[in-house]
Amino acid sequence: MLLTHRSVIASHKKMSFWERLYLPAILGGLRITLKHFFLKKVTIRYPEVKRLFAPVYRGLHVLKRDDNGAERCTACGLCAVACPAEAITMDAAERKPGEEGLYREEKYAAKYEINMLRCIFCGLCEEACPKEAIFLTDRLVPAQYNRPDFIFGKDKLVEPPDARVDISDRQNLGETRC
Amino acid sequence: MEGIAAVLIPFLIEKMVLIVIVFAVTLGIAMYATLAERKFAAFFQDRIGPDRAGPFGLLQPLADGVKFFFKEEMMPSHSDKMLFVLGPCLSMIAACMTAAVVPWGDHILLFGRTIFLQITDLNFGILYLAGVVSIGVYGIMIGGWASNNKFSLLSTIRASSQMISYELAMGLSLVSLTLLTGSLSLRDIVMGQPGGHWNIWVQPLGFLIFLVCSFAEANRVPFDLAECETELIGGYHTEYSSMKLGFYLFAEYINMFIASAVMSTLYFGGFQFPGLHSLGLAPSLVTLLGVAVLFTKIFGFMFFFIWVRWTLPRFRYDQLMRLGWKILVPLSILNMLVTAGVALWFY
Numbered sequence: 001m002l003l004t005h006r007s008v009i010a011s012h013k014k015m016s017f018w019e020r021l022y023l024p025a026i027l028g029g030l031r032i033t034l035k036h037f038f039l040k041k042v043t044i045r046y047p048e049v050k051r052l053f054a055p056v057y058r059g060l061h062v063l064k065r066d067d068n069g070a071e072r073c074t075a076c077g078l079c080a081v082a083c084p085a086e087a088i089t090m091d092a093a094e095r096k097p098g099e100e101g102l103y104r105e106e107k108y109a110a111k112y113e114i115n116m117l118r119c120i121f122c123g124l125c126e127e128a129c130p131k132e133a134i135f136l137t138d139r140l141v142p143a144q145y146n147r148p149d150f151i152f153g154k155d156k157l158v159e160p161p162d163a164r165v166d167i168s169d170r171q172n173l174g175e176t177r178c
Numbered sequence: 179m180e181g182i183a184a185v186l187i188p189f190l191i192e193k194m195v196l197i198v199i200v201f202a203v204t205l206g207i208a209m210y211a212t213l214a215e216r217k218f219a220a221f222f223q224d225r226i227g228p229d230r231a232g233p234f235g236l237l238q239p240l241a242d243g244v245k246f247f248f249k250e251e252m253m254p255s256h257s258d259k260m261l262f263v264l265g266p267c268l269s270m271i272a273a274c275m276t277a278a279v280v281p282w283g284d285h286i287l288l289f290g291r292t293i294f295l296q297i298t299d300l301n302f303g304i305l306y307l308a309g310v311v312s313i314g315v316y317g318i319m320i321g322g323w324a325s326n327n328k329f330s331l332l333s334t335i336r337a338s339s340q341m342i343s344y345e346l347a348m349g350l351s352l353v354s355l356t357l358l359t360g361s362l363s364l365r366d367i368v369m370g371q372p373g374g375h376w377n378i379w380v381q382p383l384g385f386l387i388f389l390v391c392s393f394a395e396a397n398r399v400p401f402d403l404a405e406c407e408t409e410l411i412g413g414y415h416t417e418y419s420s421m422k423l424g425f426y427l428f429a430e431y432i433n434m435f436i437a438s439a440v441m442s443t444l445y446f447g448g449f450q451f452p453g454l455h456s457l458g459l460a461p462s463l464v465t466l467l468g469v470a471v472l473f474t475k476i477f478g479f480m481f482f483f484i485w486v487r488w489t490l491p492r493f494r495y496d497q498l499m500r501l502g503w504k505i506l507v508p509l510s511i512l513n514m515l516v517t518a519g520v521a522l523w524f525y
Contacts, residue, residue: 034485043225
């Protein structure tokens, strides 16, 4: 039975004189390569030009703040439970009076670490989060020299209040999916 | 005594200046041939090639050269030290020596002297050419032997047998050419092809054989069995590093340049082109134009060398030998006999 239509039946017939000359075949090859010489180049000059990410791209995580600049994460641990690679660890702490501007709810994550070497960027943490606190962005995880440097703490994950990370594309994607 | 000095000193100065210019131009072109190879390779593969060093990557050859100089110099402990150093030197010297007999242009009038744009017009120019080209293989052989490495040794065996096989056909095609030109001097051969009366029209088969053999002599794909990155991991220069490796790689590009120059000279009229003398320009200007024409032809051939490299796969060793001995040699003998008959009948 024929599995694909791509199979070719090999023939071992003797080459004709024209084929044995090789020169026509060589000229044909030269013609093909010359055609490619003038074709549009596919290279993207990377640091200057960047290839667009797909809207579904899942890159470096961000821990969002709410509109008042307070951290959304309440350290419920659902993301850590959902994580198939067990890359997320956290320590919860109770909010002290006077810290209302820093943390949105009474409980917050004192320590929140993602091991980027373990993470498989599946996005299940994002789906598990009930507070819309963690999102995967179109940013790349930077390369590091040492393994400990790949464990990203809150200093790298929480978005700075003055430089918010735009995740609206990703949120809209979630709405259309539902 | 003073009379001799008055003639000799300007002559020596003239030749020295010519030698320096030819040497510098040869090296400069070989340098940029490396960039051209990488750029064109990229174009043939739908890429854009090196473009980081300088505008369009034009400083890339300098960066490569600096890198070669700063690399650590390694010498295998079981190698023959003297031969190991001698190999790349020989390759380089043999590659550069060929440029001496190529006529780069007609004569120009400068400081009241008639200066021929050729280092020396040997009356046995073609023989000199064939001789120096065959010295080129010694660089590869000695380098590969001194490396004391099985891959290098295999490579030298291949290189030497390939050189012997293809030099024969090359020599025979040159014989049929000289039967028609009646001279071994390259200047006479160029002068014998005025206007568009190039030798390619009377020796098409001879040119084809010469072209194929040039590829083999310059160790270019599809005849690069001596180098053979995939099988012999670089062949004769496996053990080389730093500028010695640079010399080997550089010699290959010089060979390519010289082979292009020789082919343009022998079969494509050198610095002659149709309508050269009907332009009504000053003689020196015509000469400079002729030099430009010659270099255009040379660059055309060099592009062809690169073009073929990125089109054809490498020959298998037995195919190489079959092509050399069973096809090219009989064909060139046939070509020679026919040429001799025609020459006897009509000239």
